[in-house]
Amino acid sequence: MNIYVPIILVSILVFIALLLILADKLFGIGGEKVITINDETKITVRGGITLRNALAQHKIFLPSACGGKTTCGYCKFRLIDDSGLIKPTEEPFLSDEEKRKGIHLSCQFRVRENIKIEIPNEYLNAQEYKTEVELMKDLTCNAKLVRLKLIDPKTMNFKPGQYAELKVPGIEVIRAYSIASNPKEANHIEFIVRLEPKAKSTGYVKSLKMGDKVHVIGPFGHFYLKEDSKKDIICIASGSGKAPICSILYYLKDTGMKRNVKFFYDAVSKADLYYNDEFIELAKQYPNFKYIPSLSSPLKEDEWKGEVGQITDVLNKKTDDLTETEAYICGSPDMVNDCVNILNDHKIQKENVFSDKLSQD
Ligand code: FES
Incomplete structure (x- = not known):
């Protein structure tokens, strides 16, 4: 046999394979x-x-x-x-x-x-942001404030109550956190991160220090303040559900607290009640803002004189007719469902209830 025959055959096969790849690129799935x-x-x-x-x-x-x-x-x-x-x-x-x-x-x-x-x-407005850690602060033994300075782009246009995603390098994990800061201060964003031992992002957040570069994507979410409304507002939060409510309250303060606002916040003991003094001050400054913190299990050393018990009981006790009120609720799915039931008992309109149920991982 002519020694060139195998070479010619192989060349033809390679040519056909290349043609098939090209055809697939142009007309097939890979095109x-x-x-x-x-x-x-x-x-x-x-x-x-x-x-x-x-x-x-x-x-x-x-x-x-x-x-x-x-x-x-x-x-x-x-x-x-x-x-x-x-x-x-x-x-x-x-x-x-x-x-x-x-x-x-x-x-x-x-x-x-x-x-x-x-x-x-x-979603077409969501972007990827390069940011830098500007502040890390312990709020409680398992909650950290993380403030990120926006580097590129330099500002984020978000609505009070929305969330953004934190990219954890190396392990391809993306974790969503509500933005806790005032949208008017658009050159940085703050997260309140609950340090869940099982969450893959916890180690990363704990290791962050000033100046570290962090990638964030956002903003996202349908849970945000209806800024055009003039209705009274009731805000209810427990645990890290306080983050989006903080953003809403900072925005309301920044725009002159023109609406009547009641803020119910539930924690276990006084050590979990971060930003307490800040909201007490806000209530002194604006008589139409009522701050109602409650503790489910206050410690003796807390010397707590405020509300004690389940947030649903406190909510029920301190709430009147809600026909003309909007509610913003953030916490665990059970907490949100239980609070909605109480609000329904007080005649809230279904279309005026906005909630964010936090995942439990
Ligand atoms: S990104 Fe698709 S299920 Fe999470």
Whole structure:
């Protein structure tokens, strides 16, 4: 046999393989795909990658608290003209109504063809920020204040009550934290971080020191103050649920505290009652602001003279008719549900209740 025959055969095979790769790039799954967002924005991405990554490459960030590991269920979007195929990994995070509407998890959805999607417009405002640690302060034995100076971009336009995500380097963890600071001070943001021993982000946050560089994505979230409303306000928080409520109260103070506000805050003992003096002062300054802290298990040395017991009991005791009142509640899912039941007993209108249920990890 001619010695050139095998060489020619191999060359033909390599040529065919290259042709197939090229064809796949141009016309197949790996080729370019167009994503139309909210009927307006079009982006071109490489086929086969997850929608979450495809959007992130174009600086469009969907919320996430798990970095794409399918444990948070935050990264939802709506697929227009959806065929209805739901992956088993998506199942636990989607209600029947969401499935009917074509909602999916973007970290589980691969872009295999041109698609049209719908996402909340506010997600188009979320950006990745380079920040620097400006202040670290212990608030209680398991809660830390972390203030981050925004370096690039230099300001964040967020609404009081929204949250942002902290990227933990090395372990690809993203953790969502409510922003505790005043949106009017837009050149820095503050988080109140509960140091959960099991959370992967805890070690990272504990190790942070002044000047360290931190990446943040945001802002996100539907829990925020309705700034155009003139209704009275009732704010209810427990544990680290105080963070978004602080942001709301700082904003209200900054704009002259024009509405009647009651703030219920529940802690175990006095050591957990951070910012107590600050809110007592605020109540002295503005008679239309009422601060009602309560302790569920005060210690003898606390010499506590305020309210004692479950927050629901205190709320019930100190609340009148709520027909014309808005409520902002942040805490554990059980705490939020129990408080909503009490508010319902006091005739609050369903559309005036806004809540943020904190994950328990
Ligand atoms: S990013 Fe957490 S489930 Fe998709």
